[in-house]
Amino acid sequence: MGYKNVCINCKRVESLGTDHDNFRTGNYPECSNEMIFVNHKFRPPKKTDAKAWKVVSFLIINGFEFQPITDDSGCYIKYPESMKEAESFVTKYREKIKR
Numbered sequence: 001m002g003y004k005n006v007c008i009n010c011k012r013v014e015s016l017g018t019d020h021d022n023f024r025t026g027n028y029p030e031c032s033n034e035m036i037f038v039n040h041k042f043r044p045p046k047k048t049d050a051k052a053w054k055v056v057s058f059l060i061i062n063g064f065e066f067q068p069i070t071d072d073s074g075c076y077i078k079y080p081e082s083m084k085e086a087e088s089f090v091t092k093y094r095e096k097i098k099r
């Protein structure tokens, strides 16, 4: 299991691997935006795909950091790719990510 850092403003994605000693946290020196820790399963959209990045930002802001979530029968739930799906996804699965 590895992790990635993402800046949703610059659409920058960094792979952190699994070595916790190398994890960077805080803000990016380049843009001073916050680094957001996401699951390694996160597949960043193309930088030019503004629509897809809007969905990604929306999910992250709502606490979905691409951690695996399962439904009541234990099946993995696929992350949404459109804004419309993302809105119902967030409402439906909010309870699942509460810590």
Ligand SMILES: [Zn+2]
Pocket: 007, 008, 009, 010, 011, 012, 028, 031, 032, 033
């Ligand atoms: Zn940035």
